[in-house]
Structures are given as structure tokens and as C-alpha cells.
Amino acid sequence: MSVAVEDPPLVLGKGHGGMPARRAVVRWAWRLFRREWRQQSLVLALLLVAIAATTVGLGAAANTAGGQASTFGTANYLATLSSTQDAQADADIATLRASFGTIDVIRHQKIPVPGSANAVDLRDQDPNGPYGRSMLRLNAGRYPTGADEVAVTDRVATLFALHLGGTWDQGGRRRTVVGLVENPLDLRSRFALVAPGQAGPVDSVTVLIRATESEFSAVKRPDGMSVNVRGYEQEAAGSIMVLMLATIGLMFVGLLAVAGFTVMAQRRMRSLGMLGAIGASHRHIRLVLVANGAVIGAAGALAGAAAGIAGWVALGPQLEPLLGHRIDRFQLPWLPVIGAVLLAVVTTVCASWWPARGAARVPVVAALSARPVPPRPARRFAAVGAVLMLGGLAALILSRQTKPPYIIGGVLGTACGLLLLAPVGVAILGRFARVAPLAPRLALRDLARYRARSSAALAAIGLAVGIAAVVTLSAGVSVAKAQVPTGGNLPADQAIVWLAEEGLGGPQPPLTPAQVDNARQRADAIAAELHATSVLPLQTLVNRNGPQDNGGYPAMWLAQPHPITEGGRTGVSYSSEGAIKLFVATPEVLTHYGIDPASIAADTDVVTSRASVDGYDLIPAGRDVQWHPKVQHVALPAYTSLPGTLITQRVLEALKLTAVPAGWLIEAPKNLTQAQIDLVEQRAQAGGLSVETRPTGADVVRLANYMTGGGIAVALGVLAMTVGLIRTETARDLRTLAAAGARRGTRRALTAATATALALLGAVLGVTGAYLALLAWHHRDPHWLGHVPVLNLAAILIGLPLVAYVGGWLLAGKEPPALSRQPLE
Numbered sequence: 142m143s144v145a146v147e148d149p150p151l152v153l154g155k156g157h158g159g160m161p162a163r164r165a166v167v168r169w170a171w172r173l174f175r176r177e178w179r180q181q182s183l184v185l186a187l188l189l190v191a192i193a194a195t196t197v198g199l200g201a202a203a204n205t206a207g208g209q210a211s212t213f214g215t216a217n218y219l220a221t222l223s224s225t226q227d228a229q230a231d232a233d234i235a236t237l238r239a240s241f242g243t244i245d246v247i248r249h250q251k252i253p254v255p256g257s258a259n260a261v262d263l264r265d266q267d268p269n270g271p272y273g274r275s276m277l278r279l280n281a282g283r284y285p286t287g288a289d290e291v292a293v294t295d296r297v298a299t300l301f302a303l304h305l306g307g308t309w310d311q312g313g314r315r316r317t318v319v320g321l322v323e324n325p326l327d328l329r330s331r332f333a334l335v336a337p338g339q340a341g342p343v344d345s346v347t348v349l350i351r352a353t354e355s356e357f358s359a360v361k362r363p364d365g366m367s368v369n370v371r372g373y374e375q376e377a378a379g380s381i382m383v384l385m386l387a388t389i390g391l392m393f394v395g396l397l398a399v400a401g402f403t404v405m406a407q408r409r410m411r412s413l414g415m416l417g418a419i420g421a422s423h424r425h426i427r428l429v430l431v432a433n434g435a436v437i438g439a440a441g442a443l444a445g446a447a448a449g450i451a452g453w454v455a456l457g458p459q460l461e462p463l464l465g466h467r468i469d470r471f472q473l474p475w476l477p478v479i480g481a482v483l484l485a486v487v488t489t490v491c492a493s494w495w496p497a498r499g500a501a502r503v504p505v506v507a508a509l510s511a512r513p514v515p516p517r518p519a520r521r522f523a524a525v526g527a528v529l530m531l532g533g534l535a536a537l538i539l540s541r542q543t544k545p546p547y548i549i550g551g552v553l554g555t556a557c558g559l560l561l562l563a564p565v566g567v568a569i570l571g572r573f574a575r576v577a578p579l580a581p582r583l584a585l586r587d588l589a590r591y592r593a594r595s596s597a598a599l600a601a602i603g604l605a606v607g608i609a610a611v612v613t614l615s616a617g618v619s620v621a622k623a624q625v626p627t628g629g630n631l632p633a634d635q636a637i638v639w640l641a642e643e644g645l646g647g648p649q650p651p652l653t654p655a656q657v658d659n660a661r662q663r664a665d666a667i668a669a670e671l672h673a674t675s676v677l678p679l680q681t682l683v684n685r686n687g688p689q690d691n692g693g694y695p696a697m698w699l700a701q702p703h704p705i706t707e708g709g710r711t712g713v714s715y716s717s718e719g720a721i722k723l724f725v726a727t728p729e730v731l732t733h734y735g736i737d738p739a740s741i742a743a744d745t746d747v748v749t750s751r752a753s754v755d756g757y758d759l760i761p762a763g764r765d766v767q768w769h770p771k772v773q774h775v776a777l778p779a780y781t782s783l784p785g786t787l788i789t790q791r792v793l794e795a796l797k798l799t800a801v802p803a804g805w806l807i808e809a810p811k812n813l814t815q816a817q818i819d820l821v822e823q824r825a826q827a828g829g830l831s832v833e834t835r836p837t838g839a840d841v842v843r844l845a846n847y848m849t850g851g852g853i854a855v856a857l858g859v860l861a862m863t864v865g866l867i868r869t870e871t872a873r874d875l876r877t878l879a880a881a882g883a884r885r886g887t888r889r890a891l892t893a894a895t896a897t898a899l900a901l902l903g904a905v906l907g908v909t910g911a912y913l914a915l916l917a918w919h920h921r922d923p924h925w926l927g928h929v930p931v932l933n934l935a936a937i938l939i940g941l942p943l944v945a946y947v948g949g950w951l952l953a954g955k956e957p958p959a960l961s962r963q964p965l966e
Contacts, residue, residue: 170432174440188441188485189448195481196449200457200473211327211466216245216272216349217371218357230346233363237348240360245270245349250340252311252333253656254300254829260650261297262332265340272349275326277334278467281305282320285336292320292334300331309333325467344651427498434493435486442485446478523565530558530913537917551917559607559910560600566902567595580890585898598863599903602856606907606937609852613933614915614926616845620838621928630782631835633812636671636821637679637782638664639804639831644782645696645722649683649801657802663828664805667821671809677733680725681803682788684761684796697723697798699757699786721757725800726787734784736775741789746770748787750777759796782833804830815839849933853941856903860896860945861952889950896949901942908937 213219222233237244248265268277268284277284282305285292293303298321303309309316316335324330350357362368450473457468533554540547571589574582588595622629631637640660641647652660661678668676683694699721724730726748728738736748747754747770754772770792777785783806793800813821818834825832912926919925 167428167432170429171436173429174433174436185437185441185444188438188489189445192442192445192481192485193449193452196446196473196478197453197456199477199481200449200453200468211276211324211330213369213371214245214270214272214274214276214349216351218350218352219369219371220348220350220362221367221369222346222348222363224346230343233366234346234348236361236363237350240362241350241352241356243271243351245272247273247347247349248340248343249345249347250342251344251651253653261300262330263291263340264332264334265337265343266334267337268334270349272351276324278323278325280321280323282318284322285319285334285339287336288339289314289316290319290336291316292322293318294323294330294332295321296329296331297333328461328465328467427494430493430496431490434489437493438486438489441489442482445485446482449478523562526558526561526565528558529554529561530910533558534913534917537914538920552914555910555914555917556604556607559603559906563600563603563906564596566599566906570898570902577894580887581894581898584891584894588895588898595863595899598859599899599906601859602899602903603906603910605852605855605859606904606941607910608907609848610908610911610934610937611914612848613845613930613937614911616838616841616933617928617930618915618919618925619836619841620930621925622838629780629835631780631833633835633837634809635783635835636667636807636809636813636818637804637833638667638807638825639833640802641696642829642831644831644833645681645698645803649681649694649696649803651685651694652802660802660828660830661805663824663830664807667824667832668805668807670820670824671807671813671817673807673809675733675806675808677806677808678727678729679784679803679806680727680800682723682725682793682798683801685799686797694799694801695761696803697788698760699723699754700760701756702758720760721751721754721786722782722784723786723788724784724803725793726789727800730784730787734775734777736777740775742771742773744771744791745773745789746792747772748775748777748789749773750775750779750785754786813837845930845933849936852907853936853944856900856941857944857948860899861948863899864892864896864949892952893946893949896945897942900945901938904938904941908934 220237222230224230224233234244234246245267247270250263250265251260252263253260266273266277268274268279279292280295282292291309293301293309298304298318301309301311303318305318305321307318309318320334322334324332453473454470457470461468533551533556536547536551536554540551567588570585574585574589577585637644638660639645640652640657641649665676681696683696685694701719726741731738731741731748741748749772751774754770777783777787779785792798809817813834815837818832818837821834822832915926916923
């Protein structure tokens with residue numbers, strides 16, 4: 142009798158093998174990437190370009206926030222004192238210093254500029270101030286220290302013909318130019334710098350303060366002091382917008398990556414089947430492609446980040462004139478950059494997961510045969526896509542064009558829904574195959590058979606075309622609004638020459654009669670350039686007893702209060718949206734609009750064409766002024782920048798306000814052209830004035846043309862990649878056709894039909910999605926979309942398929958060498 146111990150039976154495919162099995166699979170994925178990185182070169186290049194562009198965009202967005210930093214420095218409160226007299230101003234400054242400890246005081250004196258309506262700011266500022274030092278930079282020479290020394294910016298030196306070591310004779314006082322300075326946060330700023338205590342007479346005093354909200358609210362403040370609070374949310378808005386655009390761009394790259402990984406999974410189907418035959422589980426097979434996607438994503442993202450940083454270091458200084466401030470080459474928002482790199486890796490991992498999931502579900506025998514996987518029904522994707530698209534359109538409707546969360550959700554929901562509807566379009570293409578000739582029939586059936594790859598490519602084309610179509614249709618809306626004879630800011634044949642650089646939206650400069658007369662002469666010269674039929678002087682009202690804002694007095698507006706609650710306290714805020722510009726009811730204005738000045742009642746406060754001004758407060762006075770005006774309704778223009786609401790002399794006397802010149806309304810004999818507008822703006826800027834005209838839409842049309850061309854170019858690039866993948870994937874079918882006697886023209890027709898079908902369906906899908914999104918956006922006034930930019934849409938819907946057909950026909954004639962060498966199977 143003998144005893145034998147038998148080995149337990151070997152069961153394949155059970156268990157997961159633990160960490161050793163995963164390491165082996167990851168090593169195989171790494172070797173796969175090293176051998177086939179050329180096949181994934183397009184995805185790598187797109188990731189590199191996307192992350193590089195995102196890095197440069199984040200750098201530009203982070204450094205665009207020089208607007209508030211140029212006036213606040215490193216402080217978060219900017220206080221303007223109500224008094225400029227030495228004794229009272231010193232007392233107020235002492236009060237602030239006692240309340241906050243460290244403060245930075247800047248005194249301002251306005252220096253008139255011959256031939257310009259805007260003065261130069263002479264600053265009494267400490268170059269080593271605790272909060273304002275970032276607003277000063279010495280380019281040459283030294284900072285002034287003596288009583289008769291001054292440092293000037295390049296613009297001031299040009300205006301007054303000054304140079305380093307020269308003498309500036311201003312107002313009877315001679316000062317030696319000892320330095321050339323600038324505000325590195327605002328290169329357009331014109332100012333001169335004197336030693337502390339040497340500015341006089343002082344026109345305004347500003348104090349920089351850094352404190353928390355509770356600290357600022359708890360301390361005693363001087364009477365009549367106005368305060369501006371720094372808004373950091375606006376400074377972060379640019380980075381958020383760049384990340385949104387990066388997300389859309391990476392979505393586009395992810396769609397192309399899905400197509401690439403799908404082809405790679407099909408090409409490696411036998412290897413994956415062999416891996417499953419020797420015991421690999423579904424998880425291991427998925428891990429192969431997911432690890433490959435992670436490697437591709439990490440390589441492309443890191444290379445893109447390196448290229449972006451290098452590009453930012455090289456291009457950053459070139460952007461300084463455009464952005465208007467100095468740029469630190471190594472000042473990048475590193476957290477968003479790292480977030481973009483991680484987002485790129487996640488995008489490629491997600492893009493590889495779906496093909497990996499499909500490959501893992503293929504039975505071993507089917508995988509070893511390397512036959513295409515039967516496409517899944519498109520109705521599942523269509524249902525999810527329809528829900529997402531309807532949700533996105535509903536969010537756009539609810540946004541009312543003003544709510545950012547709804548706008549972001551609506552855009553992303555509509556885009557994702559459009560992408561998920563792409564498989565339905567591919568399935569519809571397959572149904573047309575039965576009635577098509579031989580070559581197009583084979584092409585359409587191949588698209589339907591390899592639906593995963595075709596749908597991803599079609600979605601990428603639709604996304605590129607959709608973005609271009611949105612810009613194109615929006616440009617058509619802008620041009621249509623510009624051509625409407627009523628509504629908007631101004632009629633098309635009128636222009637306003639404003640004395641202030643920001644019109645009534647900015648501080649009104651305190652000008653002498655000589656300066657006003659000089660500006661009037663420049664306005665008359667502009668009117669002569671336009672062959673104007675009339676020039677109407679306009680006046681606004683200011684409170685000269687109140688504090689100045691940036692060297693000028695804020696113009697009065699009418700605005701509706703909005704209740705707010707902050708820090709446990711309630712108050713009101715005012716928005717510029719819906720605010721009413723105020724003008725003085727001068728006899729010239731009344732006569733110009735056919736109103737007899739004698740017809741205005743003596744007790745009238747407001748003359749307007751509006752139905753009512755109830756509920757409006759007079760700002761910047763706000764609720765400190767008891768405002769219960771008596772209104773007289775007359776026929777005045779309804780344009781937002783024209784004098785449609787007038788304040789009578791009675792209000793000026795009652796509220797102790799002052800009428801000051803605001804600008805001149807110029808009326809031309811016909812509509813202004815873009816060339817005339819450009820010429821007028823140049824003439825106005827030379828005299829320190831600003832011009833407001835009705836937008837013609839020419840800039841938007843140019844942008845639309847660029848976007849149309851760019852969208853078509855991107856779509857053609859996607860088509861080239863997709864057709865290349867299709868030719869690689871269907872090489873066996875091409876060999877069969879060649880063996881059956883198919884000629885070169887058949888291969889050309891196959892490629893051309895494939896490219897044309899994808900281009901046409903992608904164009905229709907993108908334009909349809911753009912129209913639906915804009916209909917939701919303009920749901921209150923959809924008639925604007927009736928103004929169709931025919932040429933741009935024709936270029937998309939007709940030109941793109943035509944170019945795709947010609948390109949596919951021309952590039953598909955040469956037979957690949959592998960076609961004849963590889964044996965039939």
C-alpha cells in the first residue's frame with residue numbers, strides 16, 4: 142500500500158494577486174508607454190499645450206490685479222480726509238494713528254497740464270512707507286529729500302520736457318529733477334514725487350490702513366472721512382476664469398484621449414486577452430490602461446507646466462505695456478498651477494477608465510480573436526445627455542445673465558449634455574449607410590462599428606465648433622444691437638467728449654476756467670473733424686463740500702438701495718446697474734431738446750422722461766440727504782448716456798451742490814464709422830479727454846472671424862487625428878479591399894467620406910448646441926438671434942465639411958508600406 146499526496150487543483154482568475162500582481166501590471170503599462178508613446182504623441186502634445194497655456198494664463202490673471210493694488214498698496218482700507226487744512230488734517234491723521242497704530246499718509250497736489258483737462262498728481266509720499274512702498278519704484282537717480290527736489294515719471298517728463306538733473310519751473314517754484322520714478326502697479330499713472338511735507342497747497346489727503354473688519358469698525362474715525370475697502374474677490378476672479386477655461390480645454394483633450402485609449406485598447410486586445418488567460422482579473426486589465434493613462438497625463442502635465450513656466454518667464458515682461466504694470470517673472474499662483482497639473486492627470490485617468498472598463502469586460506476568447514466589441518446602445522447616453530442639456534439650459538435661463546453659479550453650471554451642463562448626445566449622432570450615421578455608395582457605406586459602417594472612438598472624436602469636434610459658433614452668434618447679436626436706432630448708450634450719429642477720463646463714472650476734475658476753455662476748443666476741433674451739426678455743453682453736479690475721490694469730486698447719480706447684512710449690522714449698498722446719470726437743466730440742454738425753459742415749474746426738482754424716480758437715492762450722499770423730489774415729466778431722450786434726467790437749479794441751491802462742466806455732446810450729420818471713432822479717440826486722448834460713442838460691433842466681428850477660423854482649424858486637427866486612428870484600426874479591412882482589387886480611388890473615397898461625415902455632423906451638433914444655449918441666454922429677447930451671421934455659419938456648416946472632404950481625398954492616396962507587408966489573417 143502506498144500513499145500519494147496530490148497537489149491542489151490550479152484555479153486561474155481567482156483572487157487579485159495582491160501588491161506583487163499590481164506592480165507587475167504597472168510595470169507592463171510603463172513598458173507599454175515607452176514602446177508606444179509615439180501613438181499617444183498627439184494626446185501628450187495637447188496636454189502639454191493645454192497646461193502651458195493654462196500656466197501662462199494663470200500668471201497673466203494673477204498679475205492683472207494691479208487695479209486696486211496700485212492705489213491700496215498692501216493696505217486694505219483707503220481713507221480720504223474731508224479736510225486738507227494743515228491743522229485739521231494733522232488732527233485727523235493723529236486720530237487715525239492713535240486708533241490704528243501704523244498708517245501711511247499721502248498728500249496730493251494737482252498740477253495743471255497745458256493743453257490737457259486732467260492734471261498731474263504731485264505726491265507727498267514716503268518711499269519707505271509701511272503700505273505704500275510697493276506703489277513706488279526708482280528707475281534712475283534718487284528719491285527727493287530736500288525742499289526743492291522732485292522725482293517724476295516718464296510721462297510727466299515728456300509732458301514738461303524734463304530730464305534728470307534739469308529744473309522744473311512750476312507755478313513760480315523751481316525744483317530740481319533728481320530721479321525718475323514710476324508706480325510699478327500702474328505704469329500709466331502720471332505723477333511727481335516730492336519729499337514728505339513739501340506738497341502744497343494740498344488738494345486731498347489719503348491714508349492707507351491695514352486692519353480687520355472688526356478692528357476698523359470698533360475704533361473712532363474722523364468726521365466726514367470717506368473710506369474705500371479693498372475687494373480681494375475681484376482679484377481672484379481672473380484666476381477662476383482661467384481655471385474654467387482650462388477645464389473646458391482639458392475636457393476637449395480628454396475627449397481626444399478617450400479616442401486614443403480606445404484605439405490602443407483595441408490594438409492591444411490580444412495582449413490583454415492573453416493577460417486574462419494567465420489569470421489576470423478584470424481589475425488588473427483595467428489597471429493596465431488606467432496606469433498608462435496616468436503616466437501619459439503626468440508626463441504631459443509636467444512637461445506642460447515646465448513649458449508654461451519657461452514661457453511665462455520669457456513672455457511676462459512683454460505683457461507689461463499691455464497690462465499696465467510691472468510683472469515679477471516668478472510671481473505665479475502656484476496652487477492653481479498645481480491644481481491644473483493634477484486636473485490634467487485626473488482628466489487622462491478618467492479618459493482611460495472608460496476604454497479600460499470596456500476592454501476588461503471582453504471575454505478572453507473574444508479578446509484573443511481581436512474582433513471589435515459590439516457597440517452599446519446609444520439610448521443610455523442619450524438619456525443622460527438630454528437630462529444634462531435640459532438642466533444646463535434651465536440654469537442659463539435662471540441665471541438672468543447675472544448669477545455666476547448658474548452661468549457656470551449652465552455652460553458645463555449644456556456642454557456635457559451635448560457631448561453625451563454624440564453617440565446618437567454616430568448611430569444615425571450608421572443608418573444612412575444602407576443607401577450610400579460602396580465607399581461611403583463602408584466608411585459610415587466603420588464609424589458606427591467603432592462607436593466609442595467615433596463618438597469621442599465627434600464630441601471634440603462639436604465642442605470646438607460650438608465655442609466658435611457661440612462667439613459668432615454673439616457677435617451677430619452685438620452688431621444687431623448696435624444697428625438699432627433706439628436704445629443703448631447713444632445714437633449712432635452722436636458722441637460725447639467727457640472731461641473726466643471715466644466720464645460720469647469717475648471723479649470730476651476741479652478745473653480752472655482756462656482749462657475748461659482749452660478743453661472746449663479741443664471738443665470743437667473734434668466736432669470739426671466729424672463735420673458736426675451741433676455741439677451741446679453738458680453739466681453735472683458735485684458736492685464740493687464733501688471729500689474728494691482720487692483728486693476729483695464724484696458726480697451725483699440716482700441709484701436704488703439694496704439692503705445688506707454684514708458682520709451683524711444692516712445697511713444698504715448701491716449698484717451701478719440701473720443707476721441714472723444726472724445732468725443740470727441748463728437752458729442750452731432744454732432748448733436743444735425742444736423744451737421751453739419757461740415751461741419748467743419753479744418748484745420742480747427733477748425733469749425727466751422716466752415714469753418714476755421713486756425709491757432712488759441721491760448718491761454719493763446716500764440716505765444722509767432727505768430726497769423727496771418733485772418731478773416734472775417731459776420728452777427727453779431714453780439713451781442711458783444722454784441727458785434724460787435733469788436736476789434744476791432749485792436742488793443745487795437747496796442741497797448746496799455745484800454745477801460743473803462734464804463734457805460736450807457732438808451730433809454728426811450721419812452715423813459714425815469705426816475709422817471716425819478711432820480718429821476721435823486719438824484726438825481726445827492727446828488732450829487728456831475721453832470719448833464715448835455707440836459700439837459698432839467691429840471688434841466683436843473681428844473676434845468672431847478669428848474664432849470661426851480657429852474653430853475650423855481645431856476641428857480639422859481632430860479630424861486628421863481621428864482619420865489617422867481609423868486608418869490604423871481598419872488596416873486589416875483595407876488589406877482585404879486591396880486584395881479584392883480595390884483601387885486607390887476607393888481608399889481615397891473611404892477616407893474622404895469618413896472625414897466629411899464627422900465634420901458635417903460635428904458642425905451641425907456644435908451649431909445646434911450653440912443656438913440652444915443662446916436661446917436660453919436671451920430667452921427674454923430671442924429676436925436678437927434672428928440676425929444670423931450667414932458667412933461665418935456657412936464657413937462652419939459648408940466650408941468645414943468641404944475642406945475635410947478635399948483634405949481626406951488628397952492625403953489618403955499613398956498606400957502605407959505596412960499594408961503590403963503584413964500578411965492576411
